[in-house]
Structure formats: C-alpha cells, structure tokens
Amino acid sequence: MSRRTLKLGAILLGVGGPGQHNTWLNSDVAADASVDVRWYIARAQEAEAAKFDLVFIVDSQFITPDSPNHYLSRLEPLTLLSAIAVHTTHIGLVGTATTSYNEPFNLARRLYSLDHISGGRAGWNVVTSGDAGTAGNYSRDEHYDYPTRYGRALEHVRVSQGLWDSYEEDAFPRDKERGVFFDRTKQHTLDHQGEYFRVAGPLNLERSPQGQPVIFQAGDSEDGRDLGAAVADAIFTHAATLEQARAFRTELRERAAAKGRDPENVLIVPGIFPIIADTDEQARAKETAILGAKSFDKALAELGRPFGWHDFRQYDLDAPFPDVELGSSFRTQAENISRHARENGLTLRQVVEHQVDAGRSPFVGSPRTVADEIQRWFEGGGFDGVSVSVNSPSEFARFTEQVVPILRARGVVRSEYEADTLRGNLGLPLPRNRHTAARRTPEPVR
Secondary structure (H helix, E strand, O other): OOOOOOEEEEEEOOOOOOOOOOHHHOOOOOOOHHHOHHHHHHHHHHHHHOOOOEEEEOOOOOOOOOOOHHHHOOOOHHHHHHHHHOOOOOOEEEEEEEOOOOOHHHHHHHHHHHHHHOOOOEEEEEEOOOOHHHHHHOOOOOOOOHHHHHHHHHHHHHHHHHHHOOEOOOOOOOEOOOOEOOOHHHEOOOOEEOOOOEEOOOOOOOOEOOEOOEEEEOOOOHHHHHHHHHHOOEEEEOOOOHHHHHHHHHHHHHHHHHOOOOHHHOEEEEEEOOEEOOOHHHHHHHHHHHHHOOOHHHHHHHOOHHHOOOOHHHOOOOOEOOOOOOOOOOHHHHHHHHHHHHHHOOEHHHHHHHHHHOOOOOOEEOHHHHHHHHHHHHHOOOOOEEEEEEOOHHHHHHHHHHHHHHHHHOOOOOOOOOOOOHHHHOOOOOOOOHHHHHHHOOOOOO
C-alpha cells in the first residue's frame, strides 16, 4: 500500500477575495488579474510544475459595490477552466457551480464537457448559493430556504451522477470495418421523477476517463455537513487550530461512514493562507503589516455579507452589536458572529476588529517553520490536503519553491503525478457505471 501523501490545491483569487482589500495594490499583482486568462494559466502551470493536485475557481452569482475586488469582475469558472485545460496536462480543474440556480441536465453536460476536454481532470464544488440576493438574478422574489436549498442540492448531485452514467464505458466501439458506431444496448435513459427535478436523459456525452467529475463541497451548517458526508469526495473548510481541524475531519468521516460510505474516500482540504519570510520574526512582522493594511471601513461593509448584505454602517460602532435578522444567506456564519458578540458583550467595532484579526494564519514563519506546521497538522489528523490562496505570483513561488521541496524531501507530498486524472491523483476509486455493475451482478441462486 502506497504511503498517504498531502494533497495540494491552489485557490486562484486574482486581485483579492474577502478581507484582501489592498491586494490589488501589490506591484506583483496585475490590476486586471481576475479577468486575464493568461494570469490564471500561468498560475495553473506553476502549480502543476510543483505537482499540485488541483486549481480551484470560486464563484458567486450576486455582487454589491461592497463585494471583494475579485468578486466585482471575474470570469465564469467552467469557461475559464476549459481554457486552462488545454494549457495543462495533469492538474485538476475544480469550479464552483450552484445547484439552486442551475438545472441538472445543463450543468451535468457542462461539467462533463470539461471532464472530456481535460482528459478526466474536472471537479465540481457543489454550493447552494449563500448570497440571498442571487434570487433576484434568476426571476425569483426570494432565495430558497435552507431545507429546500439542501434538498435540491442532494437531488441535483444524484441526478447529475445518474446522467453521467448514461453510457457504459464500451458503448462506442466506432468499428468502421463492421459499420458499428455505438451499441444501443449500452445507452440508458434516467427517467428521474423527484421532488425538485424531472429529468428524462440520457446525457448526450459518453463516459469520461475518470468516470465522473470529482465532487467537492463546502458548508459548515448542519445541512451542509450532512450534504458533504453524503456526496462529497473532498470537502473545503477552514480551521484556526489543529484541534478544530481534527474534530471537523473526525466528524465528517463518521457522518460519511454512517451513510454507508468509506470514510477513507472523503478528503478534508481546508483553505490556508501561508505567510512566509526568511525568518519567523520577519514573517510575523509581515503578517502584522498585512492585517494593519486592511481597511476597517471595507471590513465593516463586508461584515454584512453573511447577513444578506445588511448595512452595518448605519449603527453606532461603540454600541452593543445590533440584533440583526439572520435571513437565508450564510446563516451559520451569521449565527456564529452574533453568538460570539452576544456571549462576549462585544460592540460593533469590536466585532469588526475580531473579524479582521480572525484572518491570522496558523502557517506563518520561515519556509521550514511553515513546512513543519503543515506536516504537524497533516500527521496529526487535521486534514488530508490544503488549498493555498494565490494572488501574488512571488508569494506563491515562495510556497512552491521553498516550502513544497521541504515537504517533498520528507515524503509528505508527491514527487511525480501518479495518474492522468484528478480522481487518480487524489487516490479516489473510479466509480463503476451503475448499468455495467448491474449487468455484471450475478443472479442470486434460488
């Protein structure tokens, strides 16, 4: 049995995501990085050279003037990943797509097209759309409530997986001598009649090299965790301490096992923001400078996002944190913020300051210190991989050229790719086509 190795992902955030207010001012960051396909291709190629497993493109469908800079103007994930696919050969290509505002047939076809274009390297980050304002862009008066959002999500994924099984692996012999293009007995309709979707099928696209795109998911609510345990091959998350990370990983794996899944096939891959300098002291000073450069006013505005973009600028900063309706946006995040403020008697100003300070990274120091800490978390059961936020090419190079080689020398990360598909490199099993499996299952002896 091969040794378990740390999985590596790169989150490509262009000119800066949440809390990265001044990232775009860095001379090393192209001011139009979020819409320049060449920027993304270059970062993906750098990640592939370092033997990363995947690049990840985040997405949302609703913005306000207070949205993070990267969110204001960015490329659609699957279109972008298709472009990256033809400039790379091994690295996985993962994009966010909502189950709330996509139909299963359309999205399953787009994802499977990416899987074919890339030779089996596609991944789908399943989301239910946290921004309630998204409803207004899709002819709805209100966002779906939590039970509906997650009910749709589970059914959406199951329908997509059924559509990806429309053709068995050997459905297209393409035998010119015999004049046989395809075997019609290996094509299957879906005929799904569910609570949220009715889909006949079949999907007009044959089986891909990895069978089905890899399913990713990120949701910390009870419903989100349950969805991840049910369908996800890998789960994006965040953790401030090894203890928190270990507890989350243990819980998700237990949930998956309770659903009859092999918990070894559910990978936990938190996002991290390493801060690296020549010495630990320089790295800590660098982190302090990064936090100090954050705009309080922008942080105050961004605080409204989990509360449905509620405008907190209307309140007295030094009064107790206001009692705000949670709504149907990022409800779990909003609940956590409100609970922390209430239990600690915080003012609005203190809540904003706490949110800014919460951006501190556990992975700060010299290359060796950062490598040591990543290895400690990995071997301590905190995660199966990490996803590194990427803005500045030079900062990303510090990680790939100074930290990764230390981890590689210790056998923590791979030296070469093991497979040509994302599923293969993540060590995940190839899903059997349900119709082929049924065909090969022997009849019970009577």
